[in-house]
Amino acid sequence: MTAWIAAGLALLPVLGLAVIATGRGTAGGRLVAVALATSLSVLLLVVFDFAFDQPSSLDLAMALALLALPGTLVLALFQERWL
Numbered sequence: 547m548t549a550w551i552a553a554g555l556a557l558l559p560v561l562g563l564a565v566i567a568t569g570r571g572t573a574g575g576r577l578v579a580v581a582l583a584t585s586l587s588v589l590l591l592v593v594f595d596f597a598f599d600q601p602s603s604l605d606l607a608m609a610l611a612l613l614a615l616p617g618t619l620v621l622a623l624f625q626e627r628w629l
Contacts, residue, residue, distance in 0.1 A: 550597035554590055561586045573625045580621060584614040 564586055567579035591607035594600075 548597060550593055554593040554597055557586060557590050557593065561590060577618065577622055577625065581614070581618050584610065584618070588614070 561583060564579050564583040568576050568583060570576070571579070588607050588611045591603050591610065595603040595607065
């Protein structure tokens with residue numbers, strides 16, 4: 547087991563807690579949990595890219611990083627208007 551795989555496996559429980567937090571708490575807390583989950587997903591994709599030497603996952607991580615902010619803003623707008 548390389549250090550990259552160990553780092554990726556260490557991030558999985560934290561990502562799981564962030565995903566669970568998206569369904570609980572106040573609207574602001576859920577919004578922060580979504581932002582945390584997307585940031586952890588980008589980091590996890592980059593770590594696994596280095597662990598398994600798959601350059602395609604780095605492209606996916608960059609696309610997710612670019613779409614995370616607009617997606618969070620759209621979710622905030624949705625929660626402000628209809629919830």
